[in-house]
Amino acid sequence: MSRNxxxxxxxxxxxSSVEKTLHAGLSGGSRLPTIRGLxxxxxxxxxxxxAAYRLLQSRGLIVGGGRRGTHVRPAAHASGPVAPQxxxxxxxLDLASGNPDPDLLPLLAPHLKAxxxxxxxxxxxxxxRPLIAFASAEFEADGIAANDVTVTSGALDAIxxxxxxxxxxxxxxxxxxxTLPALFDLLRSLGHTPHGCAVDDEGxxxxxxxxxxxxxVRAAILSPRAQNPTGAAVTSRRAADxxxxxxxxxxxxxxxxxxxxxxxxxxxxxxxxxxxxxWAVVRxxxxxxxxxxxxxxxxxxxxxxxxxxxxxxxDVRWVSHLLQSLTLALWSDPSSGRRLARAADVYRLRRTAxxxxxxxxxxxxxxxxxxxxxxxxxxxxxxVGALAxxxxxxxxxxxxxxxxxxAIRITTSALEPDAAQRLAAxxxxxxxxxAATSA
Numbered sequence: 001m002s003r004n005x006x007x008x009x010x011x012x013x014x015x016s017s018v019e020k021t022l023h024a025g026l027s028g029g030s031r032l033p034t035i036r037g038l039x040x041x042x043x044x045x046x047x048x049x050x051a052a053y054r055l056l057q058s059r060g061l062i063v064g065g066g067r068r069g070t071h072v073r074p075a076a077h078a079s080g081p082v083a084p085q086x087x088x089x090x091x092x093l094d095l096a097s098g099n100p101d102p103d104l105l106p107l108l109a110p111h112l113k114a115x116x117x118x119x120x121x122x123x124x125x126x127x128x129r130p131l132i133a134f135a136s137a138e139f140e141a142d143g144i145a146a147n148d149v150t151v152t153s154g155a156l157d158a159i160x161x162x163x164x165x166x167x168x169x170x171x172x173x174x175x176x177x178x179t180l181p182a183l184f185d186l187l188r189s190l191g192h193t194p195h196g197c198a199v200d201d202e203g204x205x206x207x208x209x210x211x212x213x214x215x216x217v218r219a220a221i222l223s224p225r226a227q228n229p230t231g232a233a234v235t236s237r238r239a240a241d242x243x244x245x246x247x248x249x250x251x252x253x254x255x256x257x258x259x260x261x262x263x264x265x266x267x268x269x270x271x272x273x274x275x276x277x278x279w280a281v282v283r284x285x286x287x288x289x290x291x292x293x294x295x296x297x298x299x300x301x302x303x304x305x306x307x308x309x310x311x312x313x314x315d316v317r318w319v320s321h322l323l324q325s326l327t328l329a330l331w332s333d334p335s336s337g338r339r340l341a342r343a344a345d346v347y348r349l350r351r352t353a354x355x356x357x358x359x360x361x362x363x364x365x366x367x368x369x370x371x372x373x374x375x376x377x378x379x380x381x382x383x384v385g386a387l388a389x390x391x392x393x394x395x396x397x398x399x400x401x402x403x404x405x406x407a408i409r410i411t412t413s414a415l416e417p418d419a420a421q422r423l424a425a426x427x428x429x430x431x432x433x434x435a436a437t438s439a
């Protein structure tokens with residue numbers, strides 16, 4: 001970026017000028033003028049330019065590279081989400097969006113009618129104690145310390161607040177590769193650099209994790225079960241290996257995401273050592289109670305919980321007690337255990353039906369838990385397009401990946417076993433060498 005493209009006399013004006021230029025289409029990786037050079041051009045103090053650069057870095061737009069200078073962060077100029085949702089053509093079966101099956105979610109109407117909450121006023125308690133107590137018991141049942149539990153507006157809200165509580169822009173954060181695209185967007189918006197770590201069917205690979213944690217990574221975000229998009233689930237054997245690695249890096253902030261909770265189809269296994277200084281386990285209710293609730297619960301060490309709760313008190317103040325009351329009613333209903341167990345069984349049946357159908361055509365696929373299946377392919381775009389032409393909407397793997405191999409994600413939550421047979425046959429035909437060449 002040329003000095004002549006930047007204008008302004010105050011830090012805010014200079015930062016706004018740079019931001020406008022970025023949104024005009026400047027490519028990621030472009031180098032910005034030095035602080036002293038830009039200060040001479042604009043005839044302002046270097047302190048003013050440094051303040052403008054700090055402001056831009058806090059917005060996730062630029063990254064400082066020490067002697068290498070300051071550069072535009074890749075995708076910083078994007079006007080919309082870096083990883084947009086997959087497109088579903090009209091008439092296609094949606095196996096791309098990652099939604100739970102609506103028929104396996106609890107009915108909202110009876111619980112909404114049964115609610116009789118009182119008005120919450122300014123100055124009232126911010127937390128809804130009945131939900132905190134219930135969530136604490138759920139965490140403790142899974143071996144997760146629950147002395148400090150916080151309710152947040154969804155899992156990403158919790159992750160963002162935890163990262164803000166401990167990290168600064170420019171810090172490196174370990175993520176599974178592949179992982180949830182929204183997590184990439186969040187990290188980049190906070191000015192952090194995602195560092196990918198390889199995943200297999202049992203979760204993070206211990207050797208890869210050990211190498212990654214030795215590269216000045218400040219935090220690690222992982223999913224012990226129902227990993228999105230691969231469906232990986234940490235086994236007891238793998239957990240022991242990973243805990244040994246994590247024990248050698250005790251000062252790394254560790255965040256666990258439990259995205260599907262009781263409908264994951266596998267028991268909860270945590271990698272959190274209760275003596276670890278800073279950690280958080282985030283359990284979303286979106287997959288088993290409904291995405292529109294936007295409620296998650298987080299267990300964490302006392303310092304992390306305190307910082308997150310103070311952040312909440314300064315901005316959103318509290319998560320709506322109406323939503324929290326509804327969440328508790330749905331989750332604690334006497335029939336909830338049976339309903340969740342049935343949903344877990346149905347999701348397991350549909351997931352394994354597709355994996356088995358693909359295996360009958362010699363197509364490798366991954367999905368040990370949850371309701372996503374990860375299928376390696378040579379050409380993502382061609383495969384997705386060819387499946388769409390046959391009425392199957394699936395997600396290309398590119399937006400989930402950093403360095404891992406190409407693949408497609410198929411959400412099996414609403415895929416009946418007979419449909420899985422047809423999908424597998426169609427994919428096998430598409431992946432034949434002659435068909436792939438034609439595509």
